[in-house]
Amino acid sequence: MAMGIASISKTLTNAFLLRGSRRIISSSSPSSSSRYSTASAAVLDLPPPVEPNPSPRPQEQPRSGSSWSRWLLFLPGTITFGLGTWQIFRREEKIKVLEHRQRRLALEPMKLNDPSPSEQLDALEFRRVSCKGVFDEDRSIFVGPRSRSISGVTENGFYVVTPLMPIPGDPTSVKSPILVNRGWVPRIWKERSLEASLNTTKQFPDVSAVPKTQESQRGSRWWRFWSKKPQASEVQPLSMDPVEVIGVVRGSENPSIFVPENDPSSGQWFYVDIPAIAATCGLPENDIIYVEDVHENVNPSCPYPVPKDVTALISSSVMPQDHLNYSFTWYTLSAAVTFMAFKRLKQRQTRR
Incomplete structure (x- = not known):
């Protein structure tokens, strides 16, 4: 009987010790946990716990997009x-x-008096030519604004493009009208040209705009007796002196995306468009020659227009x-x- 009570008390003591050891193991490191679990198993005469084998580390798969x-x-x-x-x-x-x-x-300047120079337009670009004729300044076009440095001061102005018309009966003159870029002029030139065109319009109004009642009055004898002939019929063409231009044949300009479009109706030209300028001047649009004046002899009394510099033509x-x-x-x-x-x-x- 006494032996049975002693074995029971030993079993309870071992259980109490095992419970306390588990609490200590739970708060300690994994290595100490396994050590204490082995010790407790030895106290209780139990086989040591079997630790699971660590799972093998998966190998890194190469990335497909590397x-x-x-x-x-x-x-x-x-x-x-x-x-x-x-x-x-x-x-x-x-x-x-x-x-x-x-x-x-x-090369030496070529005389531009060929009856059919339009056949050589492609071969004439950047060719110096000499052309003789008369300027029709009433149909001048101002392209710009273009800046020019004068004595270190930058001034805005325009390029003036004027038709050069043939001289009747002169075999040395051009045979068909051409456009000539005469050079740079100050802004006041364009303002004066606009004022002159407005004064001409006021002085010679359009006859087609006269009311019909007035036309009927003119039909009567009394009105015809006292009325005078329209002044426009008495206007004679201005006498223009012949000029000789030495220039370089050029083509239309290729504007950048920052340059606005031309507006011929309002007289605003931002770049040279040869067919459009010819149409505005009443000249044939096809096969018209455009020449930039590079003549260095400038009249001292009237220094404008200032011709283009030849060195500017061989630059970009x-x-x-x-x-x-x-x-x-x-x-x-x-x-x-x-x-x-x-x-x-x-x-x-x-x-x-």
């Missing part, structure tokens, strides 16, 4: 390198164009040196972004 992302890092460098190479080709083309203009301008908004600077910029940018791409790939390999 190869494509590497190539995309080099895309900016490839694009900028291509732009730099394109600027090199543009520079070579610009050099050839400017050399062609220089050779054409170095983007010169070959500018193309070279652009190519250097693109190549430098290409080298920079390519170096950054290599550095990025190296950091990825180091992390792995």
